[in-house]
Amino acid sequence: MATNAPIPGGSSEIPPITPSPPIIPETPSEISASSNSLQPPPSSSDTDFIYIPSYSRWFSWTGINECETRSLPEFFNSRSSSKSPRVYLYLRNSIIKQYRDEHPNKISFTDVRRTLVGDVVTIRRVFDFLDSWGLINYSSSASARPLRWDDKEAVASEAPSTVKESKAKRICSACKQICSVACFASEKHELTLCARCYVRGNYRIGINASEFKRVELSEESKTGWSEKETLLLLEAVMHYGDDWKKVAPHVTGRTEKECVSQFVKLPFGEQFAKDSDSEDGLETFDQIKGSVDPESEGRVKDGSSSPDNKRMKLTPLADASNPIMAQAAFLSALAGTKVAEAAARAAVTALSDVDYEAGKNTGGDPNRQEINCNDSERAVAEAKSLIEKEEKEVEGAIREIVEVEMMKIRDRIVHFEKLDLEIERSRKQLEDMKNLLFTDQLNIFFHTRRSRKAEDRAESS
């Protein structure tokens, strides 16, 4: 560790396993501030700063967060007397301290388990928990993986799959991951960032966000689809329909994703979408025959195929749980975007007109009167409801604070009761011992008396 910052007063109550001064490179607040906001070149700064991911910001040396109680309930359900929160704190803090001493080397479970007092399976669970939350063995190059839950299998499968992907892809200079979707490149600083890093701001301080140019990493950046490939694609889709796993090998040299994206991009491609309607099936077959050359003819067909375009876009909303929305989506899809827009607008104005008219024809209808309020009145009502909401929130917060205080007091009471019990127990033991002593003393007394009497008798005789 290069730096050796002093521990501030608040976090000084660490139950140390060794009395040697623990080297804490940074206070917890500093750590969370520097997490994910800076990405200096890893060579020099890794030894100075310890990074933890932003979703682990809750960590504090002296406190236990709700997610910890949720993930490791064995320490908090008081089912066993030696698995208390205090023990958990001891295990957790010693593991993290040990990791930070070893940083930037990673620590293994066996290193940790050898130095901690406790049964190994429990230690392993705490270790895994800390590992998955990035509080130990966290390297910034893995920051693009939001690994919140114990998802080790997913991680293990992720790693090899990214390696297997095609080699000629751009790599993000921040998170060292392959950029697939969209890139942000800055010529000035020669940086390439994937979308996630760009959004998170994982670049050096000196760079402005506006200096990045968005680069679409679709098939245009690569070879581009030749006629042959498109033909193969269409054939494959015709045969296998939606089964992209089978389509991909048919189209030699393209992964599933590329096939799908290219297919979607084809102007007439949507007609191959699986329709339950057999008529449409025949239609699509005709249109395949008629348009083997995608580049030129496809564009000509653009206008006529726009209604078919919409059928593809039907799918997102079609399975909406709300049947009315599904109907509306279906109809709007059939009608086309412009028409749907106009219709929606008309519907909205019609509704507001209805309201307005209803307001005009109020007469003595109380329901209508309620509906009839001006814009200003409506704003006032909204403001009032907002205020009420805020008040409720504040009340809720105060309630929570009071509850927490109560819990603290309750805990203290429990602790004192325990101490009391202990004292009671030892007192009882002492009393029993006293009684024993007393009986023994009585015995002695009688014995000595008897022996003295015997002596006297012996002397006298």
Place this chain on the structure above:
Amino acid sequence: MKGSGSTGWKGPVKFRMPTAENLVPIRLDIQYEGQRYKDAFTWNPSDPDNEIVIFARRTVKDLKLPQAFITQISQSIQSQLADFRAYEGQDMYTGEKIIPIKLDLRVNQTLIKDQFLWDLNNFESDPEEFARTLCKDLGVEDPEVGPAVAFAIREQLYEIAVQSVSSARESRLSKKSRRGSDYGSASKASGLSMDLVKLFSFKSSVVRKRKDLDFYEPMVDLLTNEEVDALEAREERHAR
């Protein structure tokens, strides 16, 4: 809760580790293809058995041992756990036993010698807590000492518990009267145990005799590398 401090006959208790946490001490010493793996740790017998393989795999991965160790480690742990579980159904008489526990271990460069009395009847005892406090109080810097101390204590407690199970069985078989079994437990035991009554008899005071003071004091030694090597060589010679 049984009343403590009475010298009366204590009923048999179902076998378990006489500590707050029913943890089993596990010792591993596996040799394979010239590589030797020695380890000692505590295991919770109520953990599911699949944890054994997970632990074995983890350890082999961390220590970069050959894959064959996984099965060997799991088998060893399994058999020790099975032994423990075999005792679990049986009774043990603990009697009024305060036993001296001896520590004489070397962990890396730290040598610890200690002897202290342990109440076998205190089922709330916590060797882990004791080990933690011991290391903290003695200023032991090596963090591996704590678990080794806790393990040593646990091992001795386990042995004595096993002995008390066998002594209980013997006394039952010998058809002695009930009171006989009580004396049996007090006198038949390893000879190291002391009766509570005798210890606090009117003859002696609670304060320890001077000659015992040295025995009961903890001693911590830090060895240099050469001494460590010398000791290790001697141990290996003894082992063979």
